[in-house]
Amino acid sequence: MSAIQILWVDDEIDLLKPHILFLEQRNYNVTTCKSGSEAIDVLETEKFDIVFLDENMPGLTGLETLNELKAKQDNLPVVMITKSEEEYIMEEAIGSKIADYLIKPVNPNQILLSLKKNLDHSRLVSEKTTSSYQQEFRKIAMDLAMVNSYEEWVNLYQKLLYWEIQLENIEDPSMFEILESQKTEANTQFGKFIEKNYADWFLPNTEAPVMSHTLFKEKIVPELSKEQPTLLVVVDNLRYDQWKVFEPIINNYYKKEHEEAFFSILPTATQYARNAIFSGLMPSDMEKLYPQFWKNDTDEGGKNLHEEDFLQAQMKRLNLDHLNYEFHKITNLRTGKKLVDNFKTLKDNDLTVVVYNFVDMLSHAKTEMEVVKELASNDKAYRSLTLSWFKNSPLFEMIQQAQQLGFKLIVTTDHGTINVKNPSKVIGDRDTSLNLRYKTGRSLTYEEKEVLVFKDPKEVHLPSINMSSSYIFAKSDSFFAYPNNYNHYVSYYRNTYQHGGVSLEEMIIPFSVFLPK
Incomplete structure (x- = not known):
């Protein structure tokens, strides 16, 4: 690895010889200048990784030099060194995007710490993440051999996702390959677990996880009241890892009350899983009780056109007729923007349900469109694309408005994708x-x-x-x-990206409840 190139600008640079020797012994290359104008000239011809800049110099001041340096190379980290602790100087320097701030007299270890903080940060984080995962690897492998309940599967899957998101930012592909092999092994074992247990979850007096058809009654209804309006957002086809990358944005507006995972029914497909959420019924019961709303795979026409009818029937069955509610399905940008424009009119509802189809459109488009196929070529890229969409979506605007109007927020999905x-x-x-x-x-x-x-x-x-x-x-x-x-x-x-089958990604999905900040 080539040595780090440092430019140190100080009109009393001769007094800093011991500091410079200290750095050179640690494989840093230091170029010195006695004035701001000299530093600007040097920057024309040489490349540096970081600049140490004295604030108090004759001629061009440190702040003036800083502005000139930034005009030439905006992303060059500059550490300001000053005798003064005057507030206006700190504010000026910080406003000019300095990387760090040291007060004279500085000792060599302070300089070293600043270098590590600014230049070695990503490497140090990478090394720490790698060693932490290496320690965790053996534990995950042991858990995989022992896991035997749906709660343990949720914990294991969440642990794998945590490490996947941590490791995606480090430059060590071998660690990522190890994690990928653990995920593959986990899905193999999970398939066996579902094969052995899934049918039993429907037997009377059997302990079963919350599933699509029990989610509304067991988890959503207890959150509803006439005292506070609730916004229930069902983002179609949202995997747990995708949820984890845009949840931090919601945390700026909402405080998370609690989060738990639940299981999508099989098939992990919209017409089955999402209809089950809104009807509170399994597909065979929907077909029997509501033949006018249910369509089988081979029937002509849309398979999930009656979610609102199913919801209405379930609200009636659960004696929730006293609650005012509205149902909105967003299938394109135009309907999303229209709902944003009229969002204030929803504040008198006790429950507003918004089904947001974007992620489903994205995953299907990935099959159809080469461009999207390139953009979402792997899980990391797929997460990144989802995050970019959310930041610029009408859904984000709705959530911001909901916070201002005092809505409780519930975010969930119908199934994931693999x-x-x-x-x-x-x-x-x-x-x-x-x-x-x-x-x-x-x-x-x-x-x-x-x-x-x-x-x-x-x-x-x-x-x-x-x-x-x-x-x-x-x-x-x-x-x-x-x-x-x-x-x-x-x-x-x-x-x-497809869904309908048996995998951790498709079946274990998030349910999160938030209160406005």
Whole structure:
């Protein structure tokens, strides 16, 4: 690694020889100047990593020199050194974006500390993160071998996500590869756990996690009151890691009361999971009780056009008719902006539900559009894209307005999504459903080791398209591909974001409650 280049500007530079020797012994290269004008000339021809600048010099003052240096090289870190503690000098210097501020007399260790703080910060953070994850790695590996309940799976998944977000900022790809292999192993084990336990969660007197169809009654209803309006935001297709990257922005306006994870039902697809949230019912019950609202995979027309009708029926069933509520679904920028413009009119509602479809559009667009496919080529890029969207979205404006109007805020989703990598061959008749992560139909042929199968849909409260229908779900990061036109299909869909199957990313999803600051 090449030595750090320091420019030190002080009219009494000769008195600083011991400091300069101290730095040079530690592999720093120091160039000295006795005046501001000399420093500006030197900067024309040489490159530096950092500048130490005396504030009190004859000729050009330190502040004047600072302005000149910044005009030439705005991102060059400058450490101001001064005898004076006068407030106006500090304010001037800080306003001019100095990197650090030292009061004379400075000792060599202060200089070294300032260098480490300003130049080695990212390296030190990287080293600390790497060593912390290395310590945690063994513990996660042990947990993976032992995990045996849905609570433990939530904890393990949250731990993996924490490290994924920490490690994405360091320049050590080997650590990231180790984490990726742990995530792959975790999804393999999670698939086995779901295979063993999922059907039992619907049996009477069995301990089960909060799931899509129980979320509203168990978690949302207790938050509702006539004393404070509530804004419930359901961001379609929002993974836990995506939520974690834009949550800090919400924290500027809201204080988090509590957060917990819940489980999406299978299939982890909008028509099943989101309808289950708003109806409070599993799909087979929706089909039986509300045939006018429910559509199966092979039926013509939109599959989730009746969420508001399902919500109305559930509110009535739970005796919540006394609450005023409105339901809004945002599917494009225009409807989002329109709701922002009229948001103040919602303050008299006890509950305002906003379903925001953007992340779903983004993930589907990733399949369709090469540009988006490039922009979201991996999970890190996908998180970054989601963050950029949120900062500039009408949803963010709604949340800011909600805070000003005193709304309680609940943010959740219907299911997550996973970047699919491995094709799994499947054969079905022409009535087989089209989703890449689950299939329902009769006479399905598939790779048994790669799927979760429910031969009797009633066992998991799913509707049967015909008498001999079964359901299969892709596990981990696989996706279904038909043998005919196989290569084209695989190259088109590999490395796209899909949902409907069994993975930590699709099934374990956030539910967060906030109060306005």
